[in-house]
Amino acid sequence: MLNNKSPDFLIIGAGIVGLTIAFELKKRFPDQKIMIIEKESRPGVHASGRNSGVLHAGFYYTADSLKAKLCRDGNFAWREYCLENDLTLNQCGKLVVARNEEELNGLDELERRARINNVNLEMLSAAEATEIEPHAFTYERALWSPTTATVNPKQVVESITKKLIDAGVAILTDTAYIENSENNVITSKGNFSPGYLINAGGLYADKIARDFAFSKNYKILPFKGLYLYANDSGLKLKTNVYPVPDLRNPFLGVHFTVTAENKTKIGPTAIPAFWRENYTGWEKFNLEELVDIVGIDAGLFLSNNFGFRNLAFQEMQKYSKKKLVQLAGTLVKNINPGDFKKWGHPGLRAQLINTKTKQLEMDFKFEGDTKSFHVLNAVSPAFTCSLPFSRLIVDEIMKIKNK
16 A cells, blocks of 8 residues: 655656656665655646657767757657557658858758767758748758657646556645755655655756755746747648747747647747746735845846847847747748737746856756765757656666765
8 A cells, every 4th residue: 555655755846757667666666665745736737738849869969968869769758658558640841041141051050969869860952942931041051850749738737647546646636845854855745754755846956955955056938938839720830930049048049839739839938927927917926035036147147148138139039929920931921910919828938047157957857875966957859758767767776875
């Protein structure tokens, strides 16, 4: 019988990372007691359920990064999972287009990274790109990623959740982490004494980690992602269309996504948020978080690290539908602003910043010891990477525990 107060493994956070870590633990240790606590009423309420649904191919990332090592394999793993479990999968691919001569260098760099990372990516002429997507506009050349696909993230979360429950993993919803006290995890539903704790707390992962003496030089700096949907009778694309990104920061720029259900949307933005759950209006306003985050943003604005000043100016303009459509319109021909009227559910990126170097963490980041492990930075493409990423996390935990 499951002892709800002292599981072998206690995971904080039922987003896609917390769920897949539990999935991996249960495969390796079927007789162990595994529990997930989640402060919301169901899994995947935050980033995982608000994800774009894109299964990235893995060509954006430098070869020495975990993202490069895990993205390609995660793309394959989730496509296989969706096919095996009859989940919606749109294997529509992706075009990365250049808007001018200068961006051709960016295409070359992405092709180089793809080659090193062993990712299938093809350089096309503008005419060849138009054969794939007649609406796409590109200057001379484009890149074609045939393995990029889209899924319904809520559907994936629900599927994994059901498998975990069927396997005997306890998922306690409406159970918020409060603090750690002498190795007792205090929550809104009582205290727990786990054999081992795993923090996959997303927007609050850094705060939780500090209760365990980790994340000393890191904080979460949230960025808001908005999506603008095309009307049912409006623009319909055959494939995702992305710009050449600014590789100094971890954002991919405003682009067109074709959803798992073949709907077209523009986004996401990367607008600096003012508190951790700053989705809409004054919802879940937190004064302490506001003061802390505005202080970090002000410092970055003054120093202009990684071009933050220009990024902030450009992103704040994207609250305007007109401006967002105008920016996206550089990627396709003859866009009609009237086609885009409906905002989607906003998401928040739990982006980690190094408070010493004042730089955004570009790669996944985690820390741990023999009692606890903390996933501090699990941003895009974390959804795509989550299955192999969770294997890596469990491998790391086993190494630490067996020292």
